[in-house]
Amino acid sequence: MEGVFLIAALTSILSVFLICLFLFVNGIPGMAKIGVFNFLLGTEWAPTDTPASFGIFPMILGSLYVTAGAIIIGVSIGLFTAIFLAKFCPERIHRVLKPAVDILAGIPSVVYGFFGIVVMVPFVRTYFGGSGSSILTASVLLGIMILPTIIGVAESAIRAVPENYYEGALALGATHERGVFFAVLPAATSGIMAGVVLGIGRAIGETMAVILVAGNQARMPTGVLGGIRTLTANIVLEMGYAADLHREALIATGVVLFVFILMINLLFSLLKRRQAR
Amino acid sequence: MTKNILIAFPVACAIMIGMIGCNEPLAFDKKREISVVTREAGSGTRGAFVELTGILVKVDGKKTDNTTKEALTIDGTQAVMSNVGGNEYAIGYISLGSLNASVKAISVNGVTPSAATVKDATYPIARPFNIAVKDSVSPLSQDFINFILSDAGQKVVEENGYVSVVQGNTYEPTKLSGKIVIAGSSSVSPVMEKLKEAYLALNPNVEIEIQTNDSSAGMVAAKEGTCDIGMASRELKESEATDLRAIVIARDGIAIVVNNKNPLKNITMATLREVYMGAIRSWEAVVE
Numbered sequence: 001m002e003g004v005f006l007i008a009a010l011t012s013i014l015s016v017f018l019i020c021l022f023l024f025v026n027g028i029p030g031m032a033k034i035g036v037f038n039f040l041l042g043t044e045w046a047p048t049d050t051p052a053s054f055g056i057f058p059m060i061l062g063s064l065y066v067t068a069g070a071i072i073i074g075v076s077i078g079l080f081t082a083i084f085l086a087k088f089c090p091e092r093i094h095r096v097l098k099p100a101v102d103i104l105a106g107i108p109s110v111v112y113g114f115f116g117i118v119v120m121v122p123f124v125r126t127y128f129g130g131s132g133s134s135i136l137t138a139s140v141l142l143g144i145m146i147l148p149t150i151i152g153v154a155e156s157a158i159r160a161v162p163e164n165y166y167e168g169a170l171a172l173g174a175t176h177e178r179g180v181f182f183a184v185l186p187a188a189t190s191g192i193m194a195g196v197v198l199g200i201g202r203a204i205g206e207t208m209a210v211i212l213v214a215g216n217q218a219r220m221p222t223g224v225l226g227g228i229r230t231l232t233a234n235i236v237l238e239m240g241y242a243a244d245l246h247r248e249a250l251i252a253t254g255v256v257l258f259v260f261i262l263m264i265n266l267l268f269s270l271l272k273r274r275q276a277r
Numbered sequence: 278m279t280k281n282i283l284i285a286f287p288v289a290c291a292i293m294i295g296m297i298g299c300n301e302p303l304a305f306d307k308k309r310e311i312s313v314v315t316r317e318a319g320s321g322t323r324g325a326f327v328e329l330t331g332i333l334v335k336v337d338g339k340k341t342d343n344t345t346k347e348a349l350t351i352d353g354t355q356a357v358m359s360n361v362g363g364n365e366y367a368i369g370y371i372s373l374g375s376l377n378a379s380v381k382a383i384s385v386n387g388v389t390p391s392a393a394t395v396k397d398a399t400y401p402i403a404r405p406f407n408i409a410v411k412d413s414v415s416p417l418s419q420d421f422i423n424f425i426l427s428d429a430g431q432k433v434v435e436e437n438g439y440v441s442v443v444q445g446n447t448y449e450p451t452k453l454s455g456k457i458v459i460a461g462s463s464s465v466s467p468v469m470e471k472l473k474e475a476y477l478a479l480n481p482n483v484e485i486e487i488q489t490n491d492s493s494a495g496m497v498a499a500k501e502g503t504c505d506i507g508m509a510s511r512e513l514k515e516s517e518a519t520d521l522r523a524i525v526i527a528r529d530g531i532a533i534v535v536n537n538k539n540p541l542k543n544i545t546m547a548t549l550r551e552v553y554m555g556a557i558r559s560w561e562a563v564v565e
Contacts, residue, residue, distance in 0.1 A: 048318045050340040122363065131312035131364065133349055211352070216317075219346035227349060237352045240491040241319030244516060 020258075027255035030248025039252060045218035047238065047246040054249040056256065058220050062135075062228035063204050063260070065221055066214065069139025070146055070203040075196055077143070078150030082192075085151065086158040087180045105148035113212035116141045121213055130225040133215035138228070141213055142206060146199035153198060157191025158184060194271040201264045205257070207232035231257045305365055305538050307560045311552060314357055314369035315348040321462060321492045321510030322354070325404035326370050326531050330546065332553050345555030354464070358534070365536045366560065368552060370402075372464050372510075373530035374438040380534040384543040395440045395530040401546060402531045406439070406465045409499050409507040409521040417455045417483065418505045424448045424476050425526050433475045437468050440528040454482035461488075461495020461508030468527060469508060496521060540564055 031039050034054045042055020081101070085094060120141060125132030161184045169179035185192075207230075215227020216237060229237075235250050235257075242250055316323035327333040327342050334341050349367075351357050354375045361369040362379040369380075373390055376382055382390050385401055394400035408425070410418065424430045427448030431441035459469060466489040473485045488498075492509040496517045499507030513523045533549060535541055541564050544552075551557045 046318070046342060048324065048340075048342055050338065117360075117363065125364065125366075130310065131349060131366070133312075216350035217346055217348065218318075218350070222347075226347070229350065237317040237350060238319050240352070241317065241321070241493050243319070243493045243497075243514060246319060 023251065023255050023258055026248065027252040030245060031252040031255065033245060034249060034252070039249070040256070043220055045234075047242070047249065052245065054245070056231065056234065056249075056253055058218055059229050059231045059234045059253065060256065061221055062214075063230040063232070063257075065135055065228060066138045066142060066210065066230055067200055067203040069135060069224075070142035071196065071200060073140055073143025074146040074150055074199055074203070078147045078195075078199070079154055079192065081147070082151045082154035082158060082195075083180060083185070085155050087176075087184065101148050101151050104144070105152070109145065109206060109209045110212075112141060112145055113209035116209060116213035124225070128225055131215065131227065133213055133227045134225045135214070135221065135228050136224045138210050138214040138230075139224075141209055142203045145206060145209060146202050149202055150195045150199045153195030154188070154192045157188040157195065160191065161187045190271050190274045194268055197264055197268045197271060201261060201268070204230075204260055204264070205232060207236055211236060231260075305540060305560075307564050309366045309560055310558055311560055311563070312364050312367040313345055313348040313553060313555075314360055314367050315344050315350055315553070316357065316370075317350050317352050318342070319493070320352075321404075321464060322370065322372060322531060324511045326402065327553075329402045329404070329531070330550050330553065332550060343554045345553060347555060348553070361534050361536055363536075365538045368533065368535050370531050370533050373532045374467065375464075376438075376532050376534070379537075381537050381539065382532040382534050383541055385533060385549065386546055387543055390530045390532045392435065392438055392440050392530075395528055400530050402533070403440070403528050404511070404531065405442070405525040406462075406468070406527040406529055407509045407511070407513065407523045408459075408461075408465075408526055409496060409509060409513060409517070409523050410505070411499065411502070411521060415455075415505060417453050418457055420451050420453055420480075421457055421476055421483075421485070422506070422524065424479070425472055426524070429475065430472055431527075433471050434468060434527040437471050439468055440530070442525050442528055448479075450479040452480065452482065454480075456484040456486065457506065458504040459485065459487045459506045459508060460490065460498040460504040462492040462510040463489050464492075464510035464529070465508035465526075 039054055039056060040060070041057050042053060043057050044053040044055045045058060046053045085097060089097065116137060120137050121132035124130070124134060124137050128136065165183045165187055166179050169183035174182070210230050211233045214230065214233060216229045216233050217227045218229045218234065221228050231253055235253050238246070239250055327344060332343050334343055349360070351360055354371045357369045357371050358377070358380050361367045373395065384390070388394050388400045390400050395403045408422070410422070414422070423446070426443050427446040428444065429448050431443060434441050466487055469487055473487060477483060477485065488504065492511055495504070495507035495509055496513065498504040500517065500520045507521065513521060533544060544563065548557065548563055552563065557563060
């Protein structure tokens, strides 16, 4: 019986290993052909031109900008929601609010994208100008999408703080708010940070919703109302039609994305370990 | 506390609903910026479009696609239509055969895009639909190709809004049996499905499987022999043409589409080029 469990456990490890292997074997030669610096820092993406240019710096920036925007929106709303859920919310409301947040996590990303394209894009176009497909729209949409991740992890981090921290604060004459914000919250910091990092991971890897609302222009960002193409969007948009070096460049884009995700996961486990200690 | 929440919730709902309600489009404002919509690099439709409009500039063996970097990049004909259909200030291009009422096709140089104008070559933006086979073709696949290029097959092409390319070939059913696998471009597959139906009506013992992915995948499959016939909505690349033989089965116009609220009816080729190259940024210069 133990063998069955072992095989099950090895399947996931094997998958990760195979994906790593596939990405690096297929992606590295392409990157070498283009030149690592030309590839990572090049600002021109014109795969169908002759000679072609394969610079993914605009897409790297695109992913970072959109993720940063999502974090600004997602963390500010998510953190307050988590504090509210853990420390302020009456049980009656918690019973409604918590499942609502969980539903948000279960909505497929293409549905978020559809909401974005039907509601948010025209809204931004009408009231802010531009075409509506922009960094702003994508950030807000992603911010909403990462809410459940941040709320879930942050709430359990806050709840994990021993009750005597809060009671001690009250005993020293602090109000409820002061006790929560200055005694409980600092103790939960590393747990909350872990939630934020997990949110970053989700935001940077999100594809479908972003493609629908970000405009996907492969050029350096021009402002919050201008569009942008992310790394994930670059792969999905062009994979279907790509051939030869173009295809290799897209797989190499996947390698860059994969390295980003690895770094984020590493950061996450470091934070987790610190929290455990 | 509870009371605050009871007030806050309806307020939040009202804001949300207000946001959705406020999306009522205003009247068409000529001063607004044009939202140029293009397809992703490598798409057959984009390749044909930039080549036919002269946006692709060839100098000394160098080819540069000068589509403006500000263009919204959207994958798929349907996605372009829903984007243009939802944005009063957008302009895009799609396969003429896929055109429907959700968007408005405009004339180019005064010529309305239609099967008739593509056929007599007055409509300037048209491209071939190719199938590609290896040099050694099985008798069954050859029979299907004969059917496609016959008058009966070309009639199917015309009935579906595309333009026929050859005339005068007759086809006699050979009553062969077996299986044909066809793979490739999603632009070509709708008409291929119709050709399949018509062919199977004449040859009931044949089985035809159509795998829809994209031009490049279709060419790779044909080259590697995982399919008998590949479909491409573009000319074959040099690396593909060494192993494969291309046969034009139909022609398709590329329609320039705008939102139904846009008053624009006609665009000159020169203006279209400038819009797509980013020289014209506002509708003022395009709409009279």
